[in-house]
Amino acid sequence: MSESLIIEATINGFRRSFEVAVHHTLLDVLRDQLGLTGTKECCVVGECGACSVIVDGRPMNSCLMLAVEVDGAEVTTVEGLALGDGHLSPLQGAFLDAGAAQCGFCIPGQLIAAQALLDRIPHPTIDEIHEAMAGNLCRCAGYEQIAKAVQAAAEAANS
Ligand code: FES
Ligand code: FES
Known part of the structure; x- marks a missing residue:
């Protein structure tokens, strides 16, 4: 046992x-x-x-x-990650808007890596985004859309 x-x-x-x-x-x-x-x-x-x-x-x-x-x-x-009222978080919304969620299998992990980055660095550079997301593979090769979504979420949070 x-x-x-x-x-x-x-x-x-x-x-x-x-x-x-x-x-x-x-x-x-x-x-x-x-x-x-x-x-x-x-x-x-x-x-x-x-x-x-x-x-x-x-x-x-x-x-x-x-x-x-x-x-x-x-x-x-x-x-x-969703807001207390059940709505998507701004980061999740940015993934949708950027077309970053393709097959969706990797997206939970991508969102987690992105949220951890934005919690640590609210204004990440594109290099910092790529570095922070490097451990998350996407078989749909949606890396550009994912990086754009993270940038958009950072910009929206800081505007
Ligand atoms: S399932 Fe854990 S890193 Fe792939
Ligand atoms: S969206 Fe397809 S593996 Fe990531």
Whole structure:
């Protein structure tokens, strides 16, 4: 029988306490236990960024973290980006306006990486955007639209 622990973490603004198997990744727990399936499972070896979430302000690959590592942490998934009234965030709106969401499989991770960047650097340069998004692969090659969306969201927030 696998060992489990009870951990407490703030998930999308809500403090939650839940039991996790010690060998389960954060990705497993988010998707299979907490029902937060917006975080995508793809390569599971830290190469695609589809599973990105923000942990204590930093974008992380949830497929490479054990769930027990977020005990006491603040975690934001793509479900936590929408505004309190359920409307899309300005960043999500900018992705739509720029045509950045194509197949959508990589978009949750792209949004998370972009949000973490804008939280850290509200006025990023195009180079900073490309650098921050470099760990997030898009098979539709929508990189230009994605970078434009991040720029537009930054400009809108600062106008
Ligand atoms: S699924 Fe985690 S980096 Fe690809
Ligand atoms: S929009 Fe990213 S993989 Fe298609």
